[in-house]
Amino acid sequence: MSEPVTTLPTPMRVEYAFTAGLAQSRYLxxxxxxKFIGQRCPKCHQVYVPPRxxxxxxxxxxxxxxxxxxxxxVTTYCVVNVPFQGQSIExxxxxAQILLDGANIAFMGLIQEVPPDQVRMGMRVEAVWVDPSxxxxxxxxxxxxxxxxxxxxxxxxxxxxx
Amino acid sequence: xxxxxxxxxxxxxxxxxAQSRSVRREDHRNEVEILMPVVTEVFAKIGVTKxxxxxxxxxSTDYLVGAPFSxxxxxxxxxxxxPMRESHVEMDGAWALxxxxxxxxxxxLDTALVYSFGRSSPSDLRRVLALQLxxxxxxxxxxxxxxxxxxxxxxxxxxxxxxxxxFAAVAARSRRDALGNPNAQVAxxxxxxxxxxxxxxxxxxxxxxxPPITDGAAAVVLAAGDRARDLVERPAWITGIDHRxxxxxxxxxxxxxxxxxxxxxxxxxxxxxxxxxxxAVAVDVAELHTPYASQExxxxxxxxxxxSVAVNPSGGPLAANALxxxxxxxxGEAAQRIMDGSAGSAIAHATSGPCLxxxxxxxxxxxxxxxxx
Amino acid sequence: MAESDVLRAPHVLExxxxxxxxxxxxxxxxxxRDGRILGARSADADGTPTVVVPPTExxxxxxxxxxxxxxxxxxxxxxxWAWVSEPLEGQPLDRPFAWALVRPDGATTAMLHxxxxxxxxxxxxxxxxxxxWRPAEARTGTLLDLAxxxxxxxx
Numbered sequence: 025m026s027e028p029v030t031t032l033p034t035p036m037r038v039e040y041a042f043t044a045g046l047a048q049s050r051y052l053x054x055x056x057x058x059k060f061i062g063q064r065c066p067k068c069h070q071v072y073v074p075p076r077x078x079x080x081x082x083x084x085x086x087x088x089x090x091x092x093x094x095x096x097x098v099t100t101y102c103v104v105n106v107p108f109q110g111q112s113i114e115x116x117x118x119x120a121q122i123l124l125d126g127a128n129i130a131f132m133g134l135i136q137e138v139p140p141d142q143v144r145m146g147m148r149v150e151a152v153w154v155d156p157s158x159x160x161x162x163x164x165x166x167x168x169x170x171x172x173x174x175x176x177x178x179x180x181x182x183x184x185x186x
Numbered sequence: 187x188x189x190x191x192x193x194x195x196x197x198x199x200x201x202x203x204a205q206s207r208s209v210r211r212e213d214h215r216n217e218v219e220i221l222m223p224v225v226t227e228v229f230a231k232i233g234v235t236k237x238x239x240x241x242x243x244x245x246s247t248d249y250l251v252g253a254p255f256s257x258x259x260x261x262x263x264x265x266x267x268x269p270m271r272e273s274h275v276e277m278d279g280a281w282a283l284x285x286x287x288x289x290x291x292x293x294x295l296d297t298a299l300v301y302s303f304g305r306s307s308p309s310d311l312r313r314v315l316a317l318q319l320x321x322x323x324x325x326x327x328x329x330x331x332x333x334x335x336x337x338x339x340x341x342x343x344x345x346x347x348x349x350x351x352x353f354a355a356v357a358a359r360s361r362r363d364a365l366g367n368p369n370a371q372v373a374x375x376x377x378x379x380x381x382x383x384x385x386x387x388x389x390x391x392x393x394x395x396x397p398p399i400t401d402g403a404a405a406v407v408l409a410a411g412d413r414a415r416d417l418v419e420r421p422a423w424i425t426g427i428d429h430r431x432x433x434x435x436x437x438x439x440x441x442x443x444x445x446x447x448x449x450x451x452x453x454x455x456x457x458x459x460x461x462x463x464x465x466a467v468a469v470d471v472a473e474l475h476t477p478y479a480s481q482e483x484x485x486x487x488x489x490x491x492x493x494s495v496a497v498n499p500s501g502g503p504l505a506a507n508a509l510x511x512x513x514x515x516x517x518g519e520a521a522q523r524i525m526d527g528s529a530g531s532a533i534a535h536a537t538s539g540p541c542l543x544x545x546x547x548x549x550x551x552x553x554x555x556x557x558x559x
Numbered sequence: 560m561a562e563s564d565v566l567r568a569p570h571v572l573e574x575x576x577x578x579x580x581x582x583x584x585x586x587x588x589x590x591x592r593d594g595r596i597l598g599a600r601s602a603d604a605d606g607t608p609t610v611v612v613p614p615t616e617x618x619x620x621x622x623x624x625x626x627x628x629x630x631x632x633x634x635x636x637x638x639x640w641a642w643v644s645e646p647l648e649g650q651p652l653d654r655p656f657a658w659a660l661v662r663p664d665g666a667t668t669a670m671l672h673x674x675x676x677x678x679x680x681x682x683x684x685x686x687x688x689x690x691x692w693r694p695a696e697a698r699t700g701t702l703l704d705l706a707x708x709x710x711x712x713x714x
Contacts, residue, residue: 029592031579032322032700034326036576040251040572041307042567042568043565044216044566044568045215076216076262077219078219080261084265214565313649327651327702327703328647328648329650333641341639388641433619435615437662437671438668
């Protein structure tokens with residue numbers, strides 16, 4: 025034991041009681057019912073999903089719930105090839121920004137059932153949910169998005185959401 | 187030679203202050219939802235909007251939420267569109283205010299929004315705050331802030347500088363004064379003798395000597411020169427502001443004194459402006475960010491406050507202590523008393539780190555040259 | 560929505576940090592593993608010699624580089640203390656104990672640690688304490704190689 029000490033393990037662990045807040049709780053309860061629920065800003069009338077309780081451009085509370093469908097457009101995407109610790113999805117996989125029909129902001133989702141080299145901006149997709157008996161207030165209720173066969177959305181229809 | 191940054195090149199004032207009601211637990215609203223009405227109110231009081239702000243600066247810490255970049259989503263409470271000049275400090279909002287004040291000194295911008303928020307309820311605060319300590323020599327032992335404050339309190343007792351009775355007197359006075367503050371969390375009238383029957387949490391600190399655990403948010407608007415006079419009749423002018431820090435090596439410090447507070451006060455012009463012949467500083471109000479009752483005496487002494495100075499008429503951090511907010515609120519509470527005419531001069535103090543390790547002193551007055559009225 | 564509908568969930572943040580120590584801190588922790596407390600020779604702004612324990616890379620008062628490391632203690636003096644009747648998770652002892660700043664003999668600063676005194680009546684500033692070391696084979700170069708301090712002369 026004559027080697028000098030050169031490192032020191034300093035593990036840390038802290039426990040929190042996380043609160044989703046009013047808007048995110050509303051969204052997750054919608055997920056538990058198999059629905060994507062956004063909220064509309066009373067000032068600019070944009071629909072945000074997932075809602076966070078505030079309009080990011082006006083700084084006012086978003087008020088009205090808007091139930092959105094399962095269809096949307098891929099605005100942009102990337103193909104993940106890099107392995108990392110904690111990875112649960114087999115590489116390569118496609119991570120995309122998905123603009124649901126009726127929403128004014130895209131959110132991140134997993135794309136499956138299409139080879140990576142066939143994914144493109146404007147691709148029309150639909151949400152694939154787990155079995156309704158397994159729906160809960162958690163994003164694992166949504167398995168992934170897959171192409172829905174519709175013709176690609178024109179660039180102009182989503183350009184401002186990039 | 188004093189650094190030029192501590193005394194203003196350009197007069198900047200606090201023109202609006204707003205805060206949420208300090209509560210033990212805000213667990214149905216998240217940080218954005220707590221902050222939004224506070225930001226709305228701070229603007230409404232002076233008839234401005236976010237579009238009138240040249241700069242936005244916030245103070246908060248991700249460690250309270252347990253999520254990285256949590257402060258970014260808080261910007262939704264302001265609505266930073268079109269894009270605004272913005273900054274954040276992983277510190278109490280008092281330091282966000284210091285950054286905003288510094289930027290306004292440059293002359294390009296005339297207004298700034300400063301806000302801070304902190305929910306202490308989601309975590310075991312005593313464990314979370316151990317993470318701010320030296321990671322090699324202190325944090326591995328997980329000493330909590332109460333334990334560290336207790337070490338300082340015992341040192342004061344050993345040096346004959348304070349007694350447990352003094353701590354109880356500070357706690358009793360603070361919470362009694364808080365009865366006049368609708369935003370305070372802990373407000374009651376109890377005699378110091380009653381308080382001395384409390385159990386020790388970490389001796390020599392009894393429960394009453396500790397700050398409450400608080401969730402809250404606050405916002406302040408700063409404005410420069412004529413812009414400040416356009417917005418309110420009686421701006422609370424910042425005549426000096428400075429921040430000094432001591433070593434983080436706890437055992438290398440004199441815990442019975444606060445040399446960083448004294449130096450910050452000196453650099454902020456407190457002694458020059460308000461020190462009388464005897465050296466005692468006579469201002470109308472002092473709002474001190476001393477969360478433990480044992481610490482008030484240390485900071486009073488460092489600031490050379492005359493006995494006549496009203497300390498923490500708001501109730502101070504012993505009545506409401508939202509982490510990351512309590513320091514900004516000291517500036518806000520002091521400023522409000524100047525704006526409403528009940529004070530002509532004030533000192534606000536904010537602290538960070540264990541046992542008053544670093545300290546910010548902000549001098550405020552009804553006139554930019556420091557004169558009260 | 561009703562407050563009762565707001566969702567809450569436990570969330571754990573956990574990281575297995577491994578920190579590199581460098582020559583000064585590395586020497587201190589090597590010393591602990593070997594059952595010794597080391598301090599760094601330094602000096603105040605006015606030139607008065609000091610010995611900084613635990614050693615920092617730079618002098619805490621002047622910011623200058625510190626000098627050589629020397630052995631201090633093992634015994635020392637309690638400069639202040641505080642009694643914990645309900646220890647928290649991760650703290651050095653799981654029974655009531657005293658936090659203390661202990662200035663080892665030969666040092667001019669103090670280090671934070673626990674004193675296993677049994678009761679607050681056994682504690683006083685100015686008292687002498689000595690280290691209780693973990694058994695040599697269990698020491699790996701961490702602060703708790705020195706399990707705690709105990710009153711000097713105690714059994």
